[in-house]
Amino acid sequence: MNVEFLGTGGYHPDAHRHTTCVLLPDRGLCIDAGSAFFRAPERLAAHGVTELDLVLTHAHLDHVMGLTFPLAHIERGTLTAVRIHGRREKLDAVREHLFACDLFPVLPPIYSWHPLPEKAAGTLPVADGLLHFREQVHPGGSLGLRFETGGKRFVFCTDTAPAPETAAFAADADLFVHECNFPDGWEDLATRTGHSTLSPVLDLARHARAQRTLLVHVSPDAADPADPVGLGEAHDPPPGAAVAVDGLRVTL
Ligand SMILES: [Zn+2]
Ligand SMILES: [Zn+2]
Numbered sequence: 001m002n003v004e005f006l007g008t009g010g011y012h013p014d015a016h017r018h019t020t021c022v023l024l025p026d027r028g029l030c031i032d033a034g035s036a037f038f039r040a041p042e043r044l045a046a047h048g049v050t051e052l053d054l055v056l057t058h059a060h061l062d063h064v065m066g067l068t069f070p071l072a073h074i075e076r077g078t079l080t081a082v083r084i085h086g087r088r089e090k091l092d093a094v095r096e097h098l099f100a101c102d103l104f105p106v107l108p109p110i111y112s113w114h115p116l117p118e119k120a121a122g123t124l125p126v127a128d129g130l131l132h133f134r135e136q137v138h139p140g141g142s143l144g145l146r147f148e149t150g151g152k153r154f155v156f157c158t159d160t161a162p163a164p165e166t167a168a169f170a171a172d173a174d175l176f177v178h179e180c181n182f183p184d185g186w187e188d189l190a191t192r193t194g195h196s197t198l199s200p201v202l203d204l205a206r207h208a209r210a211q212r213t214l215l216v217h218v219s220p221d222a223a224d225p226a227d228p229v230g231l232g233e234a235h236d237p238p239p240g241a242a243v244a245v246d247g248l249r250v251t252l
C-alpha cells in the first residue's frame with residue numbers, strides 16, 4: 001500500500017502546506033479534497049490511473065475546496081471518473097453550496113455521489129480493500145477512517161477531538177495518522193473547535209500500538225512549520241512519530 005501525503009495542513013494553505021488530501025495513487029483512492037487536491041491527477045497519471053474513489057471525512061471548506069480544481073485534467077481525459085463517498089448531508093452541502101453558481105459555476109460531469117450508510121459506523125468495500133468508517137466528535141461531525149488491504153491497516157482520523165475509542169479503532173495500525181491542530185497548552189480552543197492537542201494524540205498512538213504515527217492538519221499559524229506542535233519536546237513519543245509534510249510518501 002502506497003500512501004502519499006499531498007496536503008498536511010489544516011484551516012488554510014500556507015507556504016509550507018496545503019490543506020488535507022491523502023492519496024493511495026495505485027489504488028485510485030483519495031481521502032479529502034483540500035487545497036492539495038490539485039496535485040492528485042498528476043500523481044494518479046504517474047500510476048496510469050484515471051478513475052478515483054474520493055472519501056470525504058466531512059465538508060468543511062479546507063477538506064472540499066479542491067473539488068473545483070481538476071477541470072483541465074477532465075478536459076484532457078486524464079481524469080475520467082471521480083466517485084465521491086461521504087455522509088449524505090455533506091455530499092448535498094458540497095453540491096448545493098460549493099457548486100452554487102455564485103461560488104463556482106461548473107460541476108464536473110465526471111463526479112458521481114455515493115452516500116455512506118446512515119449509521120454511526122460501517123464498512124465500504126472500495127479500491128480492492130475495506131474502508132471502515134466511524135463518526136467522530138467535531139462540529140457538524142466527521143468520519144474517522146481505517147483502510148485495510150493485503151493485511152495492512154492504514155488509519156486516518158482528522159478533524160476530531162481526541163477520543164479514547166480511537167485507540168481501539170486504530171489498534172495495531174501499520175500507519176496511524178491523526179490530526180494535531182494545536183500544541184499542548186491550547187486545550188480550550190481545541191475543545192471549542194473540535195480539534196486535538198499533542199499529548200492526547202500521542203497517548204492514543206501508544207494505546208493503539210501503532211507501528212508508525214504521523215500528525216496532520218497542523219495549524220498554518222504555528223511559529224515553526226518544521227515542528228508546529230512541539231513534538232521535539234514531547235516526553236517518550238511513540239516509535240515512528242513525526243509531523244507529516246506535503247510530498248511525504250509511505251509504503252506499507
Ligand atoms: Zn479541517
Ligand atoms: Zn473540520
